[in-house]
Amino acid sequence: MEALLSRYRNLTVLLVVVVAQLLYLAYQVKTNRDERLIRVWAVTAVTPMAGIVEAVRHNTIGFLEDYFILLDVREQNRKLKADNDHLRMENTYFRNQLSTAEHARALTLFQAQSPSKTVAARVIGNSTVATAKAVFIDRGSTSGIENGMAVVTPEGVVGKVVAVYPLVSQVLLVTDPTFKVGVESQKGHIHGVLDCGTGKCTVQEIQNEDRIDVGEEFFTSGEDRIFPRGFPVGTVVSAAPGQGMKDVKLNLSGAPGGAEEVLVVLRGVHRPIPSAPAEDSTRAALPAPPAETGDAVASASKPQTEADKIVQKYDSIGKQEGHVYGAVGSAIPNFNLKPAAEAKSPVAGGTAAQAAPAPPSPILGSRPGVTSTASKPPAATRTSSPELTLPLGAPRRKAVTPAVPLGGQAPPPASTTQ
Amino acid sequence: MINETSDTLLKRPALRDSWFSRFEVLALAAITVVAIIGKFYLPRLLPHTEWLELPLLLTVYFGLTRRNPISSLLFGAFVGLSEDSLSPATIPIGMYGITKTLVGYFAASVSVRFNVDNPAIRLVLCFFFYFFHAFFYWVMRRALLGQVVPFDPQETFVHGALNAVIALPLFAVLDRIKLSGTT
Numbered sequence: 308m309e310a311l312l313s314r315y316r317n318l319t320v321l322l323v324v325v326v327a328q329l330l331y332l333a334y335q336v337k338t339n340r341d342e343r344l345i346r347v348w349a350v351t352a353v354t355p356m357a358g359i360v361e362a363v364r365h366n367t368i369g370f371l372e373d374y375f376i377l378l379d380v381r382e383q384n385r386k387l388k389a390d391n392d393h394l395r396m397e398n399t400y401f402r403n404q405l406s407t408a409e410h411a412r413a414l415t416l417f418q419a420q421s422p423s424k425t426v427a428a429r430v431i432g433n434s435t436v437a438t439a440k441a442v443f444i445d446r447g448s449t450s451g452i453e454n455g456m457a458v459v460t461p462e463g464v465v466g467k468v469v470a471v472y473p474l475v476s477q478v479l480l481v482t483d484p485t486f487k488v489g490v491e492s493q494k495g496h497i498h499g500v501l502d503c504g505t506g507k508c509t510v511q512e513i514q515n516e517d518r519i520d521v522g523e524e525f526f527t528s529g530e531d532r533i534f535p536r537g538f539p540v541g542t543v544v545s546a547a548p549g550q551g552m553k554d555v556k557l558n559l560s561g562a563p564g565g566a567e568e569v570l571v572v573l574r575g576v577h578r579p580i581p582s583a584p585a586e587d588s589t590r591a592a593l594p595a596p597p598a599e600t601g602d603a604v605a606s607a608s609k610p611q612t613e614a615d616k617i618v619q620k621y622d623s624i625g626k627q628e629g630h631v632y633g634a635v636g637s638a639i640p641n642f643n644l645k646p647a648a649e650a651k652s653p654v655a656g657g658t659a660a661q662a663a664p665a666p667p668s669p670i671l672g673s674r675p676g677v678t679s680t681a682s683k684p685p686a687a688t689r690t691s692s693p694e695l696t697l698p699l700g701a702p703r704r705k706a707v708t709p710a711v712p713l714g715g716q717a718p719p720p721a722s723t724t725q
Numbered sequence: 726m727i728n729e730t731s732d733t734l735l736k737r738p739a740l741r742d743s744w745f746s747r748f749e750v751l752a753l754a755a756i757t758v759v760a761i762i763g764k765f766y767l768p769r770l771l772p773h774t775e776w777l778e779l780p781l782l783l784t785v786y787f788g789l790t791r792r793n794p795i796s797s798l799l800f801g802a803f804v805g806l807s808e809d810s811l812s813p814a815t816i817p818i819g820m821y822g823i824t825k826t827l828v829g830y831f832a833a834s835v836s837v838r839f840n841v842d843n844p845a846i847r848l849v850l851c852f853f854f855y856f857f858h859a860f861f862y863w864v865m866r867r868a869l870l871g872q873v874v875p876f877d878p879q880e881t882f883v884h885g886a887l888n889a890v891i892a893l894p895l896f897a898v899l900d901r902i903k904l905s906g907t908t
Contacts, residue, residue, distance in 0.1 A: 317794040321830050324802050328819040328826065332869060335817035345818055349810030357766045364770065433768045433775070434813050436821075441813040470814035479813050484874040505875055565772070 347472055350443070354475045357432040358445060414568060417461035422576035423535055425459075426450055429568050431475070440480035441466075446571060447474045457534045457572040463561025464488060464540055465569050467533050478569070481559070482508070489530035490540050492519060493580055498528050501540060501557065508541060510555040519546040519555050526580045537578030757783060761807050776884035778855060780804045782892045784825050785854050786899055788832025789841040801829025816870070824862050828854050844893055851892040855885035 312319055418425050426446060434441035446452050448471045458465040458478045466486065470477035479486055484504035491498050497517045499510035510525060523543045529536030541557040548554070621642065625632055628640035760779035767774050784804050788797035805825030809818040832854060839846055863876040 317830070317834075320795045321798050321826070324798055324826050325823055328802070328806075328822045332817055332819035332823070335819070336870065345806075345810045346814065349807065353762055353765055353811060356762060357769075360766060361769065430769070432765050434765075434811065436808075436812045436816060439813045439816060477814060479815060483813070485815060485872050504873070506877075 346470065350470075350472050350475060350477075354431065354443060354472075357443070358475075361429070361431045413461055414570065418570060422578065423572045424574040425570040425572050426452070427568060428452075428458075428476075428571055430478075430566060434477070439485075440483040441469070442478050442480065443475050444478055444569060444571070445475060447472045447476050449473055450571075451573055452476050452571050455533065457538075457575060458569050459534070459538055459572060460561045460566050460569055462539065463559055464527060464534055464538055465561060465566055468571065476571070487531065488534060488540065489528040490525040491528035491536070491580055492543075493524045493526060493582075494518075494520065496580065498530065499525075499555065501525070503559075508557045508559055510543075510557055511552060513553040513555055515548045515551075515553050517553060519543055519553065521546055524560075525557060529577050535572065535575030535577050537580055757804055757807070761804070761811065764808070765811055776887060777891065778858070778888055779895075780808055781825065781828065781855060781858055782851065782888060782895055784829050785832045785851055785892070786896055788829045789836045789847070789850070790899075792833055792836045794830050794833040797829035797833035798826045799829075801825035801827070816866070820862060820865055820869075823865065824858055827861065828858055831857075847896055848889045848893060852885045852889040855888045856881055859885070 414427055418427065428444040428446040428450075430442045431445050432443040434443075444458070452468055452471050454468055454471050456468045458467060464481055466478045466480040466483070468476050469479045481488055481501065482503040486503070488501040489498065490501045490510055495518055497513055497519065499513045502509055502511050510519075513519065521543050525540045525543070527534035527536055527538040527540055539560045541559040543555060544558045545556045546553060621632075624630075624640050624642055624644055627644065628638070630638060630640040757780070760783045763779045764777070767777060767779075784797075784801045787800050788794075791797050791800075802822050802825065805820075805822035806818060808821040808825075809816070812818075812821065832850070835841070835850060839850075841847060841850065859881045860876070863874060866872045866874050
């Protein structure tokens with residue numbers, strides 16, 4: 308046995324090491340328990356260095372770049388461009404300041420507007436697994452972060468916290484193959500599951516019969532119990548029927564892998580899905596058009612078609628002859644007569660409405676405002692009956708009762724055509 | 726006189742062994758830590774460099790130059806477990822440990838049979854070990870953890886080639902450090 312072991316010593320050691328790791332792996336999987344101690348040691352050892360490097364890079368790289376650029380320029384045009392260099396340096400500095408301030412303000416604004424309680428954090432490092440999409444942020448349990456909390460940016464979702472250490476936390480990005488997010492479409496409120504496992508983000512579990520439009524936005528549905536409902540997720544870039552389920556591809560609105568500053572949702576509050584796309588505040592927009600006036604409404608009721616003109620002509624003839632259309636016992640009017648208004652100004656070539664001062668009688672389909680003002684015929688045309696003249700084919704059963712003003716008495720019915 | 730000289734030459738440890746004896750354990754640990762932190766932080770500095778497997782290249786280099794399977798597999802296990810401790814909490818510790826243990830063992834075994842100082846052989850071996858590493862890790866995630874993760878052979882092929890290209894100057898630099906250490 309000893310001879311065998313000494314002969315296959317290398318292989319034996321290999322087997323022992325691999326089997327030991329396999330057993331350790333199996334123990335973790337079986338107990339579903341993460342070996343926190345080892346991770347805490349490793350993270351505590353590595354993240355301070357990464358944090359320092361990140362801070363140095365963040366604060367000095369821009370300055371160093373500018374310095375070298377300016378040094379090169381100074382060598383070429385030392386005297387002539389000295390002022391220009393100074394201004395450029397200032398400009399760069401202020402632009403950086405402005406950019407930083409704007410970004411911070413946007414983050415703060417989102418933080419203030421969002422009903423969810425959030426805490427801002429900065430990404431300081433990546434995961435060591437190339438295929439797993441995870442990052443480290445510079446906030447840990449001391450900032451109130453707990454396992455499973457959602458991580459977002461104002462633009463969209465980023466991921467969820469999968470490990471919390473005292474000063475840092477690990478965030479699994481939504482682009483990780485094992486991460487799924489419950490999403491909901493904006494228009495049809497169709498629910499699906501976001502999956503970025505294949506490299507491109509798709510929304511799964513959507514029936515072929517459901518309607519999804521290209522350009523439609525998806526929001527978190529809150530069903531995954533990670534992200535509160537109503538956070539933007541992405542825009543549909545293609546939607547085609549697939550085998551069994553619809554093939555919907557999504558373009559993530561945020562940049563989970565490229566985000567440098569994120570918000571960790573400490574206490575999420577569900578929000579409704581916005582019914583319309585959010586307006587771009589930076590886009591110039593005209594003010595709303597003014598409300599239509601009464602004159603404008605009246606001019607819109609002028610006869611537009613031949614049928615309107617005929618109805619108007621018959622209405623005028625009816626008024627002249629004292630005929631109530633549809634009334635029982637009313638004499639048949641002479642339709643060969645020319646309407647009075649038309650007879651008075653035949654050369655004008657305008658319509659009856661233009662020639663006659665009296666407004667037209669109510670026309671089916673005309674605007675209510677017009678109807679109420681035009682329903683009273685002129686006194687001169689009232690001959691035998693005080694009843695209101697109605698156009699051809701108008702119903703004659705009930706009088707139209709005007710609306711009762713708030714706090715006032717209802718006026719009596721204008722007419723009844725019974 | 727001649728016998729004494731030849732005895733001295735024979736008793737003197739080989740160049741490779743002398744390097745490891747002179748090359749302090751701390752220095753090796755420092756390089757390993759730099760490689761792991763490089764993988765941890767490099768994608769933040771240089772985007773789209775997730776494919777760069779410095780810890781793997783270091784394991785391969787150790788195996789190829791050390792030519793001792795036991796120390797190589799232990800070094801691979803150490804590097805892999807260190808990486809595992811910085812991996813997402815959804816992946817248990819030991820996945821990279823097992824993979825890099827095997828890589829270290831095979832690298833040392835191969836170095837006994839081939840002239841691994843030849844750059845062309847190093848290039849091929851680095852490419853092969855990268856592909857083996859990526860494929861075996863994917864198989865373990867599927868088989869042991871039941872995680873359905875994609876494996877793109879084309880992408881792995883390209884990344885393997887890139888790592889092999891990066892390995893040549895990296896190994897040359899490490900060789901130079903080794904030579905300076907012996908003089």
